[in-house]
Amino acid sequence: EAQVTQNPRYLITVTGKKLTVTCSQNMNHEYMSWYRQDPGLGLRQIYYSMNVEVTDKGDVPEGYKVSRKEKRNFPLILESPSPNQTSLYFCASSFWGGSYEQYFGPGTRLTVT
Amino acid sequence: KNEVEQSPQNLTAQEGEFITINCSYSVGISALHWLQQHPGGGIVSLFMLSSGKKKHGRLIATINIQEKHSSLHITASHPRDSAVYICAAGGIQGAQKLVFGQGTRLTINP
Numbered sequence: 001e002a003q004v005t006q007n008p009r010y011l012i013t014v015t016g017k018k019l020t021v022t023c024s025q026n027m028n029h030e031y032m033s034w035y036r037q038d039p040g041l042g043l044r045q046i047y048y049s050m051n052v053e054v055t056d057k058g059d060v061p062e063g064y065k066v067s068r069k070e071k072r073n074f075p076l077i078l079e080s081p082s083p084n085q086t087s088l089y090f091c092a093s094s095f096w097g098g099s100y101e102q103y104f105g106p107g108t109r110l111t112v113t
Numbered sequence: 114k115n116e117v118e119q120s121p122q123n124l125t126a127q128e129g130e131f132i133t134i135n136c137s138y139s140v141g142i143s144a145l146h147w148l149q150q151h152p153g154g155g156i157v158s159l160f161m162l163s164s165g166k167k168k169h170g171r172l173i174a175t176i177n178i179q180e181k182h183s184s185l186h187i188t189a190s191h192p193r194d195s196a197v198y199i200c201a202a203g204g205i206q207g208a209q210k211l212v213f214g215q216g217t218r219l220t221i222n223p
Contacts, residue, residue: 031209043199043213050209058210090156097209098202099143099163104156 002027006091006105013081014113021076021108023091031097032074033058034066036087037107043090049074050097081112116140117202119214127222132187134217136200143204145183146211147174150197159185159198190221 004025013019023032033048035058045058049068063085065077074093078085091105118137126132136145147159160167160174162183167174171190176183187194200214 033211042215043201045210048210088154092156097204098146098211099204099209101161102146102148102158102201102211104148104158107154107156109154 002103004091004093004103004105006089006108008108009106010109012111012113015082016080019078019081019110021078021089021091021110023074023076023105024072025074025093025103026072027093027103028071029093029095029103030071031095031100032068032091032093034064034074034076035090035092036060036085037090038087046076046089048097081110083112086110086112115215116205116212117200117214119200119217121217122215123218123220125220125222126190128191130190130221132190132194132219132221134185134198134200134219136183136185136214138181138183138202138205138212140181140205142202144202145176146201146203147183147185148199148201150199150216152196156199161203187219192221192223195219195221 007022030051034046035043037043044060047066049055089108092102094100094102120135145162150156162176171188173186197216199216201211
């Protein structure tokens, strides 16, 4: 089954404790992206990757890191989480980006206290 | 001004009504996506359009490239259609990022 998986689905953590949210896709997609969704602000892009070892900033990259060492995986790293990073996070993938059908992961609800 | 604007922001209707959600964008794009987000939070792709019209069951999506406008229609609406509908523009100015509208919260009452 074609899918994008994210882990964990829910996470409560404390300020400053490094965390990683994993994202994996099984469709051999080149393009992967991370978004955060906040009430009243909609979906905003954090980082995206056009292929292995190719990543670029989206609209709200501050406080986040990503890496793309394998085509199927695109982890999101919060080195020192802060309360303003409390949000719902989505990973998505597609063949070549915004001109192609998007596949979204189930979301990760993160709370930073 | 946002590059992608949706209207209305909220829409409440009775079961069976014909629903229209609108999306306007301000620059050239290569694709327009309609997404559905149910209360549980997951996002599903409904349509991707670059021209014309697409239909899937009771859902119809249209796009007018010249007017930079797209609509999502739901015929014979049902309470299970209650969700947030999001349009997203892809390929703006050649870039492959997606730019999202703010979403339309649709509630269908039985």
